[in-house]
Amino acid sequence: MRIFEISRTQVSEHAALAPLAVPGACGAAGYLWISLTRDEFRASLAEVQQILQTLCLTQLVDLHVADLLNDQLPSHYDYTSQYDVLVFRRLANGQGNLGNGKGNGNETPPAAPPTPRTGPPVLRRVDTRPVGFAVFDRVLLSVHPEDGAVRDAFATRLLAAGSPDDRGAPALDVRATSARVPASPSDLMLRVINQIVDGYLDLRRELTKQLDHWQTELIDPRSRFTNWGALMEARQSLHHLDEICEDQRAAMQDWIDSLETLPVPQGEAERRERELIMIRSRDVLEHIERVVHHVHRLEQNAETAVQMHFSVQGHRANDIMRVLTVLTAVFLPLNLIAGIFGMNFEFIPLVHKADGFWIAMTSMLVIAVLLVLIFWRKRYLARTR
Numbered sequence: 001m002r003i004f005e006i007s008r009t010q011v012s013e014h015a016a017l018a019p020l021a022v023p024g025a026c027g028a029a030g031y032l033w034i035s036l037t038r039d040e041f042r043a044s045l046a047e048v049q050q051i052l053q054t055l056c057l058t059q060l061v062d063l064h065v066a067d068l069l070n071d072q073l074p075s076h077y078d079y080t081s082q083y084d085v086l087v088f089r090r091l092a093n094g095q096g097n098l099g100n101g102k103g104n105g106n107e108t109p110p111a112a113p114p115t116p117r118t119g120p121p122v123l124r125r126v127d128t129r130p131v132g133f134a135v136f137d138r139v140l141l142s143v144h145p146e147d148g149a150v151r152d153a154f155a156t157r158l159l160a161a162g163s164p165d166d167r168g169a170p171a172l173d174v175r176a177t178s179a180r181v182p183a184s185p186s187d188l189m190l191r192v193i194n195q196i197v198d199g200y201l202d203l204r205r206e207l208t209k210q211l212d213h214w215q216t217e218l219i220d221p222r223s224r225f226t227n228w229g230a231l232m233e234a235r236q237s238l239h240h241l242d243e244i245c246e247d248q249r250a251a252m253q254d255w256i257d258s259l260e261t262l263p264v265p266q267g268e269a270e271r272r273e274r275e276l277i278m279i280r281s282r283d284v285l286e287h288i289e290r291v292v293h294h295v296h297r298l299e300q301n302a303e304t305a306v307q308m309h310f311s312v313q314g315h316r317a318n319d320i321m322r323v324l325t326v327l328t329a330v331f332l333p334l335n336l337i338a339g340i341f342g343m344n345f346e347f348i349p350l351v352h353k354a355d356g357f358w359i360a361m362t363s364m365l366v367i368a369v370l371l372v373l374i375f376w377r378k379r380y381l382a383r384t385r
Contacts, residue, residue: 038144190280
């Protein structure tokens with residue numbers, strides 16, 4: 001469990017929830033980020049509900065608690081009149097850190113490890129775990145998988161952003177577009193989600209390299225491609241990744257639609273903050289759509305590579321059959337001549353002549369050479385590049 005108190009210019013981390021469970025625990029312009037793993041959230045649910053009741057005058061609905069604790073829930077968005085719930089699936093931290101950052105060294109292995117995958121290591125990384133967010137006015141509650149890689153990576157950046165610079169000056173104004181400290185729980189949630197999407201962008205590049213390598217092998221007519229199992233699993237993984245990204249896009253679109261239905265704030269600062277939230281939300285949606293578009297293209301490339309492979313193999317088989325057919329056509333008249341002279345008749349031309357054998361062989365050779373020249377001129381024996 002990690003608890004952060006975030007104000008306009010400062011970020012501080014607390015060790016326990018109890019001191020925060022009183023009115024006025026954080027300043028008027030600050031908010032809390034309570035980040036827990038699922039086991040921690042299950043164990044400290046009563047304490048978390050007490051803090052939400054004290055600071056936000058409401059508690060999580062039982063169905064939303066069940067959603068945050070569900071390890072198999074797809075990406076989706078839901079809301080109440082007092083808070084929003086967004087579940088977003090991130091890449092599992094099985095073969096390496098996919099959260100664009102390193103943990104704090106206290107990570108534990110997942111309680112339910114994914115089923116082992118075959119094929120290249122990049123395919124074994126196409127596995128996801130949900131991250132749940134409950135967004136209140138002054139509290140962001142996030143529930144993470146057991147490894148906590150994304151949380152720890154972003155917490156390191158958040159603490160660095162909230163610390164003063166070398167000259168002792170405060171951090172940048174949070175109302176600016178390039179603010180380092182998130183201005184609200186919604187802003188913080190969107191930044192975490194953006195980091196999760198960046199993990200998909202990195203995976204997309206590795207999948208592209210792997211599929212390009214397979215395409216080169218498939219198109220090469222001299223190679224014998226035997227890694228069909230890995231290729232089929234790659235197509236299934238791409239289809240699975242497509243479904244995950246589509247759920248993410250639908251959830252983020254629902255979040256944006258919900259923001260658009262809210263009344264326009266009266267103050268200039270509030271309107272500016274709403275605009276920044278909308279801009280960041282659309283930016284996250286654009287990143288997700290970019291991943292979806294590239295996954296669709298990878299699926300098409302994989303399908304096209306397979307079709308081209310069988311087309312090349314069919315063309316190669318046609319070349320072989322053409323050569324065999326030409327050779328058969330060349331030897332057919334020679335077999336006819338040999339069959340005629342092999343008949344058991346007593347009187348056959350050239351049979352009783354001393355040079356009859358050489359005349360027949362010369363005739364057969366001339367016929368064979370003429371047929372080869374004719375077929376070569378008609379490009380029946382031409383080599384195709």
